[in-house]
Amino acid sequence: MNDLACPLPTEISAEKVEKLEERMLKEEQVDCPVTHKFGPGIYIREVFLPAGSYVVGHHHNYEHMNVMLTGRIKFFGSDNEWTELEAPQTFVSPAGRKVAFVFEDTIWQNIYSTDEKDPDKLEEELLTTSMTFQEAQKYNNLQLTYDHVEDFEDYYAFLKEFGLEHEKLKEISEDETDQVAFPYGDYQVQVKDSKIEGKGFFATANFKEGDVIAPAIVEQMRTPAARWINHSKTPNAYFVVDEQNNVFAVAARNISGYRGGIIGEEITVDYRQAMRLSAED
Numbered sequence: 001m002n003d004l005a006c007p008l009p010t011e012i013s014a015e016k017v018e019k020l021e022e023r024m025l026k027e028e029q030v031d032c033p034v035t036h037k038f039g040p041g042i043y044i045r046e047v048f049l050p051a052g053s054y055v056v057g058h059h060h061n062y063e064h065m066n067v068m069l070t071g072r073i074k075f076f077g078s079d080n081e082w083t084e085l086e087a088p089q090t091f092v093s094p095a096g097r098k099v100a101f102v103f104e105d106t107i108w109q110n111i112y113s114t115d116e117k118d119p120d121k122l123e124e125e126l127l128t129t130s131m132t133f134q135e136a137q138k139y140n141n142l143q144l145t146y147d148h149v150e151d152f153e154d155y156y157a158f159l160k161e162f163g164l165e166h167e168k169l170k171e172i173s174e175d176e177t178d179q180v181a182f183p184y185g186d187y188q189v190q191v192k193d194s195k196i197e198g199k200g201f202f203a204t205a206n207f208k209e210g211d212v213i214a215p216a217i218v219e220q221m222r223t224p225a226a227r228w229i230n231h232s233k234t235p236n237a238y239f240v241v242d243e244q245n246n247v248f249a250v251a252a253r254n255i256s257g258y259r260g261g262i263i264g265e266e267i268t269v270d271y272r273q274a275m276r277l278s279a280e281d
Contacts (some may be wrong), residue, residue: 007085009077011096018130020099021056025136029260033205036187043114043122048205049073049106057098058261059128064112066093071106075099117181118224119190119204133261148196151268154233157199158271167174173227180221184215189214189225192263196230196260201249203264205257210250213237216248225249232268239269239277247277 029051037044049055068089075083076099116122159166194200207213215224216239229249237249257264
């Protein structure tokens with residue numbers, strides 16, 4: 001590996017990058033799975049960049065450690081300057097945005113020192129998205145064809161079936177006395193605004209049917225998965241219990257994650273299945 005001097009070219013002007021981003025967002029986006037890794041005092045945001053893709057990164061607000069685990073990339077800078085990097089590489093890069101072409105499948109890690117374990121809060125603090133990207137996200141949300149009205153109606157049918165009241169269930173859900181952050185490890189999920197209800201639980205990488213998505217209850221404490229997974233009439237996940245009575249969310253079908261910079265599918269369950277599972281314990 002090289003030393004920690006930044007090998008990247010001088011950054012292109014923000015105006016040029018945003019114009020390029022606007023053009024690229026009109027093209028078909030590729031799978032770019034993101035994995036959030038947590039350890040004591042450390043956060044690693046790992047992204048997989050497929051060969052043959054052009055990449056425009058979000059603005060990183062602070063200088064930080066970078067590790068290029070695999071691959072080969074050519075970065076574009078000011079004055080038409082190109083710089084090629086081949087893994088393995090480790091260096092500290094300044095704040096800013098990067099533009100690149102990916103020659104070989106690449107795994108790239110941004111590493112930060114922090115005790116925060118909420119990916120959404122971390123992205124708000126560490127990254128700044130352009131107005132162009134924010135508008136593209138809004139447009140993407142408007143194109144969603146999923147009928148969330150049916151989810152809403154089925155949620156109230158579920159409440160009636162189990163003799164529950166919405167306000168009481170909401171109070172239990174928001175009770176923080178039994179909530180904990182995820183244990184240290186790797187997670188391909190994130191809490192974001194939901195079109196179903198408030199906040200929801202979203203995939204940042206692809207899951208196949210039968211994949212374990214995340215722990216929901218660990219040692220009788222609720223993780224963000226149990227707190228934020230919304231109900232759906234046609235869920236894409238379900239809960240299972242292991243021998244230690246820990247509960248995990250599992251994919252009921254294939255679930256898509258990040259494409260380009262757009263967050264993946266919202267992960268949902270049928271609350272009826274969750275209630276029946278709880279009654280069996």
